Amino acid sequence: MNLSPAERRAGITVAIFCIAAAALAFGLTLPLLGLLMERDGWSRSAIGLSSAMAPLAILMVSQFMPRLVARFGAKRVILIAALSDAVLLILLKITDDYYLWLPIRFLMGIAISALFVTSESWINEVTENHNRGRVMAIYNIMLSAGFASGPLILVVVGIEGWAPFAAGAIVMMLASLPMIFAKVADPPFEGTASFSVWRYFLVAPTLAGAMLLFAIVENGSTSLLAVYGVRNGLPEGEAVTLISAVVFGGMVMALPVGWLADRMDRIRLLVMLAFMTTAMAILIPWTIADPVWRLVVLFAWGAAASSIYTVAMALQGERFKGADLVTANAAFGTIYGIGSLAGPLVIGGAMDYDDPHGFAWTIIIICAGFLVFTVIRQSMKRG
Template identity: 65%
Template sequence: MIQAALARRERVVGVTVAISSIAVAAMALGLTFPLIGLILEGEGWSRTAIGVNSAMAPLAILITAQFIPLWVNRLGAKKVILAAVLTDVVLLVALKAFQNYYIWLPIRFVMGVAVAALFVTSESWINQVTENHNRGRVMALYNTVLSAAFASGPLLIWVVGVDGWTPFVAGAAIMAAAALPMAFVPVVAPVFEGRPSFSVWRYLWIAPTLAGAMLLYAMIENGSTALMAVFGRRSGLPDAEAVTLISAVVFGGMVFAFPVGWLADRMDRIKLLVILAAAATFLIVLLPGLMDSRPARLLDLFLWGGAAASIYTVAMAIQGERFSGADLVTANAAFGTLYGFGALAGPMVLGASMDYHDPEGFVWAMVAICGTFTVFTIVRQRLKRG
């Protein structure tokens, strides 16, 4: 009984430390990403140039996530997380020390490598030490805290501004604080035993439904962040009102995370994934007809954001249920690779669709993305049962 209680306490401490570290790091990144965009815009760079600069991080994730299982195997999860945090601290200072568009390209690429290592390892840590009966709720808690941390980062710009060393030093200090829970709280780091039985690319064949869910989530998250406000403006909304569309989506994701996580611990998780994807498809179809009513469009996007963001929560719960040890790290590295691809592809697909049919092309591309995953998952499950 004492051993069971001790094991349970170690799991709670382990999850708390991992979530605390990643949340503080997310706050620093939430400050840094818009800060760089504002500085480049102020220097007169085009939106295309700013987009290329911003693409360095997801490009790095896409290319290097497959190597993270090797790093974790050789160094251990705790050392990888601390090394990733330290790397980002140094590079945040380097951004100001070498304030030049072309130098920022490789700096942001290496930052992307560190961010990939940080997130893949932390998420593997959380999933490894979480018991299956409450995995959905723990992943929901993680995603809620992470979303709140990312959202709070841009608000710090109101305090530190965008000029001089202050915002960069603030970002580096916050990032350094992410190492404190991991470095000073006594915690038993999970050991990811064994060698992975598959590669990152083989994962696509082993778990195509989960791979599709992650790709869907990445395309939705990054596409809506990049172009939802543009869609609002093109639909005739003033800029201040167009920005509220993004807020409704983010708020919906935060509010629905825990209820959906609770459901994920009480019903078949694949079925729940299908329900969420179908709901996301249906709700985004309704959006064009609701744009003339402020309450209706915000409610629709609130519900859509809840359904879309919860796909990630449920997919992570299924991931932890299905994989463990070295296979879990490899599966999460595959998630990182897919996220990097989706983060690059989402804005491009939605942007091209809007260029073809402005502004409704945004909605129809979202319908195609969500609907394709829904149909694919339903057909795959029926074939498996057959």
């Protein structure tokens, strides 16, 4: 795309603002609905099924997003998705029924898939390669900040009445405003994709593995890390800080890693991060009883795991353009859906089998597996 630096900055800023707002609304919705169902006496299995609707939708529909973007354009897809999510949030409150919430949350997952696939494609398409790592780091920071800020809204407005639902809907409507009023170029994503979403696993297996690792680690840690802490004898308040250490590590180290990604071979950096993720995972069971070292290790583990996503996104934009880029990001969405569903199930099953350290052993195996695969893959390519 022939864009001026100012046009590129405007496009990147608008897309990042939109996805950060969507993350904030999503981060609000997850605990809100879980708490409301808990209050109404629904079982944890029922709550888990409801929470799985959005990842299930992401898994099922991400592969169709390239067709939507090609037909309607990136800006229109983002607008429709953001406004649809706002309407669906209001519909959750109007219906206030568990069984109706299931299809509504599935539809919200479709909107979320459209927002993420299209926004990530937009950002990578208009970003130049020399600063792609830093831009993707900023994107990752804003995404994490959005997810982390969502629950804070509930601290202010509570979970009762219309206030939390209205707050989420307002945030989503605000997310659409820059797309309506800001003068930004709509990336055309020209050409026809040379591969399908499912063939992406063969086209870019290292990047597919990186996204799967990130999805499993992110969803496994947020779902079960606090439980792992409690089962190791920590009070609930201290167990929650384990998640904070992981999230904070990812946010703090995003920009330094993004800077490195613009100054060294990105595949080599990915291997280094995979090694660090594995090493820190090995230390988790050995440091969980120490109040200082467990936070240090989890901070470093979260930093490395989150940075794998940053570097993978930079590699994605470096390698793919146009229609191929949208398809590659749709594949990322599909892989994220797989990891989101499989991660908590596999790790939770391992914890039931080996209480409490099944969490750590599973994470170690997954991280080490990605490290070995990446090293072998790159060695074969050099040969």
